[in-house]
Amino acid sequence: MKNLTFCIAIIAGFLFSTGLNPAMAADKGAPSSLQTQMEAVNSVTSTPGKMDTALQRIATETGVPIERVRALHKNHPNVQAAGLLVASVLADETKKTPDSFLKEHDAGKSWPSIAEENHVSVDKLSARVERLQQSLNGSK
Secondary structure (H helix, E strand, O other): OHHHHHHHHHHHHHHHHOOOOHHHHHHHHHHHHHHHHHHHHHHHOOOOOHHHHHHHHHHHHHOOOHHHHHHHHHHOOOOOHHHHHHHHHHHHHHOOOHHHHHHHHHOOOOHHHHHHHOOOOHHHHHHHHHHHHHHHHHOO
């Protein structure tokens, strides 16, 4: 019995020390999951009419006026719909401007690292992107 307990302790120690801890694995997977969701939203918005729907949904979801969302889209042409949503959610959570986050992203920072620096959960961003994706898939 003692040998079995010892073996379990050794295996558990190995798993935790090599990063195979299930809780840690979930955290490491969150940024890639966010990226995958963002890519799916951006893919949908490449079809005719969907970008306008996405911009309206972003405004509704985040409370940023539609005119402001359209201006952000115009001023940051390399940022697609999912990025506009994430920047707006980050702004709402931190009381900074969406534009400040879009500038950081334009400068090469990833959305997960921007979120982490501003103490915003990647899971929260992921949930909001997923909600946008569902609304776009349900709209005609």
